[in-house]
Amino acid sequence: MEFKKGAITVIDDIFTTQDCSDILDYYDNNRHDLVHRTDHRNKKFLSIVDPKTNLPRDGIAKNIAIKLLTWMDFRYRIEWGHIEEREPGSHLPYHYDLHSNSTVFTSVTYLNDDYDGGYTIIRPHGEESDKYNIRVIPKAGRTVFFHGAYNYHCVTEVEKSNRYVIPMWYMFMPLDLPEKLKWWI
Numbered sequence: 001m002e003f004k005k006g007a008i009t010v011i012d013d014i015f016t017t018q019d020c021s022d023i024l025d026y027y028d029n030n031r032h033d034l035v036h037r038t039d040h041r042n043k044k045f046l047s048i049v050d051p052k053t054n055l056p057r058d059g060i061a062k063n064i065a066i067k068l069l070t071w072m073d074f075r076y077r078i079e080w081g082h083i084e085e086r087e088p089g090s091h092l093p094y095h096y097d098l099h100s101n102s103t104v105f106t107s108v109t110y111l112n113d114d115y116d117g118g119y120t121i122i123r124p125h126g127e128e129s130d131k132y133n134i135r136v137i138p139k140a141g142r143t144v145f146f147h148g149a150y151n152y153h154c155v156t157e158v159e160k161s162n163r164y165v166i167p168m169w170y171m172f173m174p175l176d177l178p179e180k181l182k183w184w185i
Contacts, residue, residue, distance in 0.1 A: 097148030
């Protein structure tokens with residue numbers, strides 16, 4: 001799959017119910033490594049990419065990356081990603097993804113759907129009003145791919161229970177990528 005700047009693609013069941021459950025168990029078992037944000041985001045997250053090596057931190061992180069990368073061609077690689085927990089009352093205001101100048105698109109994978117709110121809202125590039133907004137309804141195993149630096153987007157307020165997702169940011173794979181970073185080929 002090739003991603004164009006304005007494209008918004010939703011794919012169900014990239015991750016099975018069992019995959020989602022295993023990833024949530026992995027998250028729970030690694031709570032000692034969580035990063036906490038207590039601003040409006042009120043979120044916790046566990047990185048699945050080691051920032052020093054740009055490699056998956058372990059086997060389950062590699063499996064997450066492989067499942068997502070199988071839906072696209074191998075010109076892309078994961079730049080950054082984590083498992084994220086948002087508590088009731090948290091949200092993420094409209095923004096563009098500015099992870100780095102290298103980011104070419106974003107994905108969000110839902111790990112659970114037993115909460116209210118927490119919708120991903122994507123405003124197609126160039127639209128000035130909410131009239132054309134796309135509301136992605138959370139469903140465990142569903143992944144939405146879009147160009148986060150090109151499409152304005154947000155997360156509505158989470159209600160009732162915690163929301164768990166895997167946001168990922170992707171970049172083009174450089175032609176001279178070192179062999180140690182070609183782990184998914």
